[in-house]
Amino acid sequence: MKILQVFNQYRFRGGEEAWVDGIPDLLASSATVDELRFRTDDWIEGAGPSPLKQVFLMADNPDSRAQLRAHARRFAPDVLLFHNVIPVGSFGLYQEARGLGIPVMQYTHNFRPFSPGGTLWTGTKVNDAALHGNPLPEIISGAWQDSRLKTAVLSLHLKLAISRGLLDCVDRWIAPSRFMKDKFMEAGIPAGKIELLRHCWDAGQEPLVGNEKPYYLYLGRLVSEKGVLNLVEAWEILEDKLGPRCPGLVIAGTGPEERHLLERAGRLKNVRCVGFVGGTEKQDLLNRCRALLVPSIWWEPLGLTAYEAYAAGRPVIGARSGALTETIADGVTGWSHSPGDPADLARVIIAAEDAGAAVRAARGQAGRQWLKEQAGPGEWRDHFLRICEEIVAETDGRRHEASPGHAVRPKDKLTVTTYLADQNPGHDRSFGISRMSQVVLEALQKNDELDITTIASRTSQQAPENVNSIRILPWGTRKKWVRLLTDHFHPLFNRIRTEPDIYYYPKGYLPLLSPFCSPSVVTIHDTIIQYDKDRYPEWRRPWEYRYWTIMLKHTLKSADCILTVSESSKTQISEFMKRHQIPAKEISVTYEPCLYEEVPQPLSPAKGNYVIHLASCEPHKRTAQLIRWWKEAESQGMELPMLHLIGPLPPEASHLLDDSRTIIKRPFLEDDALQAAYLGARALILPSEIEGFGLPALEAYYLGTPVCFVSGTSVEEILGVTTHKGAFSLDSRASLFTALDEVMSMTADEIRDCGLKLRKAYATDAVVEKMVTAFRRYRTS
Incomplete structure (x- = not known):
């Protein structure tokens, strides 16, 4: 073996x-x-x-x-x-x-992988919450390396490792x-x-009898969970009670509590700290001590030092903690005391002193006999090798079951893992991206060349029903810090299972653990984060701008394949890369499909006297400017349709609605209600100064509604395959209302013709074919 x-x-x-x-x-x-x-x-x-x-x-x-x-x-x-x-x-x-x-x-030398600290120790006591999935007590106490942050990070690693x-x-x-x-x-x-399988120990030659010295020995790491501070407290009690009759205490070992112990031991007459000992020096200390002390407060998995004491024929005084209750037989091989109780430990030391050398020697010999009977090297070796043989046989069996004759997946079929947990519609900038993701995944799944797996959270964008494999993380990702941690650590979920051929990120940001999710394909929709940072620095906190800029730079440097949704967006990305001195890469334009492609193009939908705007607090969306222009036109007596604002309003614009006769605030709409709003509207107004694609423009035309948009943006590019009507300038209020009159004058047949041409230009099948080509190019070799 x-x-x-x-x-x-x-x-x-x-x-x-x-x-x-x-x-x-x-x-x-x-x-x-x-x-x-x-x-x-x-x-x-x-x-x-x-x-x-x-x-x-x-x-x-x-x-x-x-x-x-x-x-x-x-x-x-x-x-x-x-x-x-x-x-x-x-x-x-x-x-x-x-x-x-x-x-x-x-x-199992300790309690990992459940306990981040390994000991279930929370600074003053054992807390077994981590065994039941809750590491919070250990995090709060900084159980690993005296750091709450490090303990939290390790806790996350452990949870992810278990999930994987x-x-x-x-x-x-x-x-x-x-x-x-x-x-x-x-x-x-x-x-x-x-x-x-208990540890074993070679008892060796019979120890000398009657050579004990007047000291007790502690041998181990100097950490609080081992009860080393209780030792000093117990000797403070003993020196007070016994005076000159107080036996000595030798503390051998090193660890975080060493300096503290030296300070306290220096105030006592009978306590000596000797640091790390090994070899003959260690054996000599064991051979001559009256008993070995194991005052652990944490749950000792075994207490190996007790074996060393028994081999030397010395009794053990130990806490009734963890497996020490199996290793130390109170009254037979030593004495037991309450863990974490210096007074009880002092009481037991006095009892051991009063018992006399003969009793101590008898209990040490009983421990030695137990060691020979229960923990012999030969028995341990046979048992260990038997376990090895069993698991080798089991592994051979699994290999046979997984032989090529049992292969399930065709060799040329691509497996694609798609990350959706960073998309939380209605709670961040991912509503349009989420709608695109849904359409794309449904189409990708229908492709016989692909197997799709999705990773989502309880609150994020979910996979379509027909996706092969769906993994739902057992937490939500609407809170920023939870989402950020999940975004960067989620690649670990797949590290144990078979690796996919492609990792796909439809929202366009790779995790910091990107080396472990390669090859990666990303769809980057825009560089609006840089645009806002340059023009609206007060919109986000500085750290947010820094973080998202770093993430976009990291993604552009690390992604194996970059897809985007328009030529306009491709230009934005290229300029961003030049600005930040990122080496140029090929960027493929796939465009975007629309969720409403399956809805038949309306012939002549009934229209109400209103137009709609998908409101936003983001400054580049220009919701506040649209409201001001509308109020100015209203105050001048201009004949206007009702303006329905769907979604959240910028705080600085909310009060403008108080006395308006033609503006109506509507909440965020679910899809059925949003479709109805599109169908009944005379126009959609998109005053956004920058877009990656402008998906609402397609949605509107697919449902029989024309669009007003800002000239020079990607929306003009997207709609340009069929019409140039509806373009206006953000520098001119008049141009908006001219464009609005223009599109509201379009006939139903003209609008329908635009919708049909757009459906052909941005058909889902065409978009997906471009994506599959990219996937195949960068699949795992």
Whole structure:
């Protein structure tokens, strides 16, 4: 059996690393063990990637995955044995393992992947909410690296990793205690995938008897959850109660609490901190102590230092915490005390002192006997290799089931994953884009060359009913910060499953994790964010402009294929790229289809005496200017139709409606009501000074309504295939009303003819054919 052990070393050495170090020797007679190690310090000691880059690499580190591939090619392991993999190793190692087809065993040295801190520790106590899907208590306490932000980021990574199928990638979870097995089952791991396999320890030669010295020993990392501060408090009580009879305390180890312990220990007579110890120095301390102390407050998965004490024939005084209740038999192999209670710990120390050396020696020998009976290396090795053989056989079975004879998808069929969670109609700038996305996806799905998968949130644009695969994130994305996090981390959802041939982003922004969603095709509709930043800097907050400009630049640099919706938009994008010194790329114009293509072109729809405007608070839409012009014309006695404003109004324009006789404010309309408004209107007014396409212009003509629009915009380009009527200048109020009279004078036959020509020019099939051509060009090799 060939086993490749994968481990990301912690900053401070502890029991997990000691166990990892010992596995090759334990298996030496029956298996070959190779190792792939990563070091957390590599990211901390100055030479590592930037903190921002670390955030993303922790989710999926291509370098670490490459190292795993290289080791697998060289060593050809039968089994991958995973321990800790973050931050440098990354969760991407699980996907890489699945891609390599090698079965995975995962040791449960702590409570990850459910607990971001790994210990369920929230600063002062254990909180197991993370086992049930709620990491918030650990986030609030900054459980990982004393940082709320880092803990929040890791929590998100963990949730995404689980959603991606991380738990499915592990063939067996190895629990070192009954307690850990129960907790992982409680968290949702099937009982059949968790194997109880206690750590073993070679008891070695019989220890010398009667050589104890007057001190108790703590051996481990100096962190609060280990109860090290309680040790000092207990000795403060002991020195007060016992005076000169107080035994000594030796604290051996390093960690975040070291400086604090040194300060407090310096005020006590009988406490000595000796730092990290190993080898003969460590063994000598164990051989001569009266008992080993394990005062952990968190739920210890096993308590490996207790094994070391038993091997040396020393009893253990430990907290009734986690698996320590399985490792320490109160009154037999040691003494137990209440976790987190210095007074009770002091009481137990006094009891151990009063019991005398003979009792302490007897309990140490009982622990040694337990170690021989319950945790022998031979039994552990046989059990471990049996698990390896089982998962190798299971993997071979899966390979047989997935043989070429069982292939489902034709080799030349494209799989396309489309991201929709960034589209929240009515809550951001995505209403028109969402309508376009719906039409495009329905048409793409009908294409026999494609399989479509969509990723949406509970509140975002949803996939059409006939899409092959729909993934709904279990949260909404209307809140900005939730959407931004989802936008950038969503590529991780697909990292475990089969990769699609194409990642498609219809709203036009790639995530920062774009290297993990390649090849990517984007439809960039416009560069209005830059336009507004130049002309309306007060419209958005500076950070919003900076963020969206950065994202557009990132997308244009990173996308494999750029699509856009008009020649006008193509010009905007090219100018943006030149301005920001982005290397030129090919930009393909596909145009946009219209949602109303399936609605028959009206013959002569009945018209009311009103026109409509799709109102907006965005300054470039010029809603406020239209209202002012309308009020001025009204005050001058001009004969006007009613103006229906559909949607939100700019705050500075709302009061203008108070005394208007011809302007009506209407709310945001659902599609049926919007169609009715189009059908009954004499015209649609689009005073926007910049558009990427101008989809409402098509919608209006498709439903028998002519359009007034600003000359020189993309709307003029789009409608120019059939008519130039309706163009006006934003510099002239008179030109608007001239254009309005012009289109309201168009006959029903003329409007119908325009609608039919536009339907032919921007037919969905033609748009989709251009997109499929682009998909095929950039598909995964």
